[in-house]
Amino acid sequence: MTATRTKPVIVGITGASGAMMARAAVDVLLRRDIPTVALCSNAARLVWQEEMGENFNETLVEWQEHPAFVHYTINDLKAPVASGTYPTAGMVIVPASMNSIASLAGGLSGNLLLRSADVCLKERRPLVLVPRETPLHSIHLKNMLTLSQMGAVIVPPEPAFYLQPKGIADIVDFVVARILVALGLDEAMPDEMQYQGPAE
Numbered sequence: 001m002t003a004t005r006t007k008p009v010i011v012g013i014t015g016a017s018g019a020m021m022a023r024a025a026v027d028v029l030l031r032r033d034i035p036t037v038a039l040c041s042n043a044a045r046l047v048w049q050e051e052m053g054e055n056f057n058e059t060l061v062e063w064q065e066h067p068a069f070v071h072y073t074i075n076d077l078k079a080p081v082a083s084g085t086y087p088t089a090g091m092v093i094v095p096a097s098m099n100s101i102a103s104l105a106g107g108l109s110g111n112l113l114l115r116s117a118d119v120c121l122k123e124r125r126p127l128v129l130v131p132r133e134t135p136l137h138s139i140h141l142k143n144m145l146t147l148s149q150m151g152a153v154i155v156p157p158e159p160a161f162y163l164q165p166k167g168i169a170d171i172v173d174f175v176v177a178r179i180l181v182a183l184g185l186d187e188a189m190p191d192e193m194q195y196q197g198p199a200e
């Protein structure tokens with residue numbers, strides 16, 4: 001008999017702009033006591049320092065206070081998540097760089113983050129990508145099309161202008177809610193983030 005346990009969600013953090021979305025995604029998962037595995041590329045560590053004003057290791061120390069949190073280093077290809085036999089609930093890459101998206105679309109899995117995402121694709125598990133780049137050229141678009149056709153869900157971090165966000169925090173909350181729905185962790189967006197039709 002197989003023991004029932006909550007499968008972990010993998011959060012891959014790459015070196016695109018938008019570190020605060022990764023921070024918010026992990027925070028929400030841990031607030032819900034969902035087992036969470038974080039993987040962070042070397043470039044993402046640079047962006048983290050720049051955008052969050054702290055070293056990624058300092059954030060790790062904070063997250064590691066939660067018993068449901070696990071982190072593996074980017075070159076730890078012996079980590080459980082590198083194998084399809086290890087059950088997970090899926091993965092989100094947030095933010096997703098064009099470099100990592102290109103690697104994935106090309107079937108390359110040279111670090112643990114890419115390997116884990118590749119495993120999700122081959123095992124037909126949820127894979128959610130939050131790409132951040134602008135403008136996009138044809139190769140970026142083709143790579144995202146390839147991944148979408150393979151079952152990945154592409155969630156660009158775009159504001160829901162119709163909800164009249166008051167600032168970046170509202171936009172980040174909206175993107176994270178979208179991620180949770182795309183991963184199948186929530187059935188629908190929270191009521192206050194649903195379009196209710198034109199104001200009376």
Ligand SMILES: Cc1cc2nc3c(=O)[nH]c(=O)nc-3n(C[C@H](O)[C@H](O)[C@H](O)COP(=O)(O)O)c2cc1C
Binds near residue numbers: 133
């Ligand atoms: C401050 C900063 C911001 C960046 N923003 C982006 C971005 O928004 N999108 C992107 O695709 N790459 C961005 N890059 C470039 C990536 O970090 C770079 O392509 C890197 O090789 C990605 O590696 P990774 O996919 O392993 O994380 C940024 C780099 C820096 C230093």
